[in-house]
Amino acid sequence: MSTGLATDTLRRFNRTYTQRIGVLEESFLGLGLPLGAARLVFEIGASGAAVRDLRDRLGLDSGYLSRLLRDLESRALASTAPDPADRRRRHATLTDAGRALLERLETRSDELALRLVAPLTERQLDRLTEALATADLLVRAATVVLRAVDPTGPAATESMDRYFAELADRFPDGFDPGTPSPLDCFTVATSDGTPVACGGLQRIADDATATVDEIKRMWVDPSWRGAGLGSRLLRHLEDVARSRRATAIRLDTNGTLSEAIAMYERSGYRRIGRYNDNPYAELFFEKTLA
Amino acid sequence: MSTGLATDTLRRFNRTYTQRIGVLEESFLGLGLPLGAARLVFEIGASGAAVRDLRDRLGLDSGYLSRLLRDLESRALASTAPDPADRRRRHATLTDAGRALLERLETRSDELALRLVAPLTERQLDRLTEALATADLLVRAATVVLRAVDPTGPAATESMDRYFAELADRFPDGFDPGTPSPLDCFTVATSDGTPVACGGLQRIADDATATVDEIKRMWVDPSWRGAGLGSRLLRHLEDVARSRRATAIRLDTNGTLSEAIAMYERSGYRRIGRYNDNPYAELFFEKTLA
DNA sequence: ACCATTGCCTGACTAAGGTCAGACAGGTGA
DNA sequence: TCACCTGTCTGACCTTAGTCAGGCAATGGT
Numbered sequence: 001m002s003t004g005l006a007t008d009t010l011r012r013f014n015r016t017y018t019q020r021i022g023v024l025e026e027s028f029l030g031l032g033l034p035l036g037a038a039r040l041v042f043e044i045g046a047s048g049a050a051v052r053d054l055r056d057r058l059g060l061d062s063g064y065l066s067r068l069l070r071d072l073e074s075r076a077l078a079s080t081a082p083d084p085a086d087r088r089r090r091h092a093t094l095t096d097a098g099r100a101l102l103e104r105l106e107t108r109s110d111e112l113a114l115r116l117v118a119p120l121t122e123r124q125l126d127r128l129t130e131a132l133a134t135a136d137l138l139v140r141a142a143t144v145v146l147r148a149v150d151p152t153g154p155a156a157t158e159s160m161d162r163y164f165a166e167l168a169d170r171f172p173d174g175f176d177p178g179t180p181s182p183l184d185c186f187t188v189a190t191s192d193g194t195p196v197a198c199g200g201l202q203r204i205a206d207d208a209t210a211t212v213d214e215i216k217r218m219w220v221d222p223s224w225r226g227a228g229l230g231s232r233l234l235r236h237l238e239d240v241a242r243s244r245r246a247t248a249i250r251l252d253t254n255g256t257l258s259e260a261i262a263m264y265e266r267s268g269y270r271r272i273g274r275y276n277d278n279p280y281a282e283l284f285f286e287k288t289l290a
Numbered sequence: 291m292s293t294g295l296a297t298d299t300l301r302r303f304n305r306t307y308t309q310r311i312g313v314l315e316e317s318f319l320g321l322g323l324p325l326g327a328a329r330l331v332f333e334i335g336a337s338g339a340a341v342r343d344l345r346d347r348l349g350l351d352s353g354y355l356s357r358l359l360r361d362l363e364s365r366a367l368a369s370t371a372p373d374p375a376d377r378r379r380r381h382a383t384l385t386d387a388g389r390a391l392l393e394r395l396e397t398r399s400d401e402l403a404l405r406l407v408a409p410l411t412e413r414q415l416d417r418l419t420e421a422l423a424t425a426d427l428l429v430r431a432a433t434v435v436l437r438a439v440d441p442t443g444p445a446a447t448e449s450m451d452r453y454f455a456e457l458a459d460r461f462p463d464g465f466d467p468g469t470p471s472p473l474d475c476f477t478v479a480t481s482d483g484t485p486v487a488c489g490g491l492q493r494i495a496d497d498a499t500a501t502v503d504e505i506k507r508m509w510v511d512p513s514w515r516g517a518g519l520g521s522r523l524l525r526h527l528e529d530v531a532r533s534r535r536a537t538a539i540r541l542d543t544n545g546t547l548s549e550a551i552a553m554y555e556r557s558g559y560r561r562i563g564r565y566n567d568n569p570y571a572e573l574f575f576e577k578t579l580a
Numbered sequence: 581a582c583c584a585t586t587g588c589c590t591g592a593c594t595a596a597g598g599t600c601a602g603a604c605a606g607g608t609g610a
Numbered sequence: 611t612c613a614c615c616t617g618t619c620t621g622a623c624c625t626t627a628g629t630c631a632g633g634c635a636a637t638g639g640t
Binding site for chain 2: 009
């Protein structure tokens with residue numbers, strides 16, 4: 001298909017959106033707060049948030065956010081306190097009044113959304129919901145950022161922990177990572193700062209005949225599957241391996257991870273015999289790098 | 291399904307949208323024009339537009355729009371001239387420089403859209419395009435306005451003409467409306483001011499046994515089909531008929547209009563025998579009103 | 581103990597977006 | 611012809627949103 005169709009659709013949708021759904025934003029208005037401040041209340045949420053995160057999520061200048069926070073404080077809607085772990089960082093929380101306002105904001109937002117879709121039949125509402133969920137997942141997936149991180153750093157550790165936790169969940173007899181040895185390099189995919197996928201490389205052979213990297217601890221957050229994140233990560237790791245002068249990539253996997261297996265096959269990996277003694281591995285794949 | 295899921299999805303999408311796609315808007319920036327002015331250039335378009343329409347479409351205060359137009363004029367991007375038909379109204383047109391700018395705006399917007407979806411595979415791009423097109427159609431359909439209009443007025447005439455034109459196109463031997471007699475009442479569905487569907491009622495029987503209204507000249511714009519506009523219009527006309535104390539509704543149709551026939555059956559209409567001598571009618575339906 | 585860095589805050593400033601009241605020209609019906 | 615309406619324009623005014631440079635306190639490495 002032509003990318004022209006895609007951009008046309010995107011732009012057409014953009015127009016419909018700003019005219020029709022965009023007014024949802026304005027539901028935040030009319031409760032005495034300007035839009036920016038209301039959005040901030042929304043973003044702080046019932047459980048509070050770090051100032052740093054707020055800045056990232058709202059994409060605001062540090063000075064401006066600070067001013068908005070002071071504004072909320074002067075209205076007794078929020079308060080900030082230093083983070084005990086690092087007293088330079090600050091954490092914002094809503095006061096009772098702030099939480100009450102948040103609730104009213106949510107109610108209004110819901111009402112407006114409901115009114116918007118009220119003329120639709122149930123069947124159409126289902127179609128709309130499904131279409132929006134699909135679009136949401138894909139757009140979010142498209143804007144995921146792949147980043148090489150320190151294989152022993154916090155970002156790598158956090159995503160590997162989630163990977164191990166899932167294996168423990170899915171394997172019939174559980175999973176024991178032991179003390180995982182650090183990999184040569186590690187890539188984490190993040191969306192809004194939280195890791196949603198990861199994977200690393202380890203050199204397992206380097207002699208006259210071949211230089212082989214093994215892909216290890218590759219994982220995609222369950223709620224992000226079906227958006228092509230896995231293939232994208234795989235391609236990325238292949239690029240990294242190539243830049244490390246690897247001539248082939250291998251990986252092993254367990255028979256329970258059926259989506260992963262399908263993806264490896266789609267991506268040009270072919271089944272080979274066992275090449276290690278990993279007790280959890282049942283299937284072994286290899287791909288020759290061009 | 292619960293409407294809660296729908297509003298959740300809508301709100302979640304809303305968030306993703308403002309963070310990710312919303313920046314498309316900013317593609318209008320950086321060409322020396324503030325966003326509002328750039329949007330106005332976009333809305334005037336290559337073929338110009340009435341100031342009145344611009345105000346409606348952009349939802350702006352008359353004074354503010356006027357100021358924006360003066361701004362564009364002072365930059366030699368647009369010019370306004372009185373409408374010859376009513377010299378109070380004014381019509382805005384882009385100058386050559388304005389059209390050149392419009393083109394650059396469109397290019398930038400396209401480029402940004404492309405960059406946004408670049409990480410997606412072709413298959414995902416197809417899915418995204420389809421999802422957005424569906425969402426677009428449904429959201430636009432949900433915000434269509436049904437309005438009773440003068441059966442002989444311009445709005446009614448315009449949509450009936452399009453209906454007749456389509457019949458002429460679809461019937462193997464063409465269609466001749468003759469001099470259509472005005473109906474008792476007529477409803478037009480509009481989106482952004484242009485008619486997208488219509489239908490009227492005519493009392494065809496009123497005696498001791500029954501008061502019967504006939505639905506005539508019901509039509510949905512081809513590009514708007516599949517969004518439930520037909521059923522909504524049908525329900526609306528039934529309400530109108532009820533308010534006119536009708537006890538039953540009849541309608542006739544041609545065998546070629548298969549989507550319409552399916553819709554009538556879904557909506558509780560049952561086949562009856564011929565009740566008029568309309569030469570184009572082949573099928574006849576009736577529904578008893580509660 | 582020192583220094584660079586990080587995280588947040590403040591003051592000063594600007595652009596953008598928008599409202600409101602009134603003015604004024606053109607049009608319309610009695 | 612007059613009174614009133616419609617559509618647009620102008621001046622005065624205001625809020626919101628945001629940038630930038632510099633400041634201070636807490637932290638981490640040496």
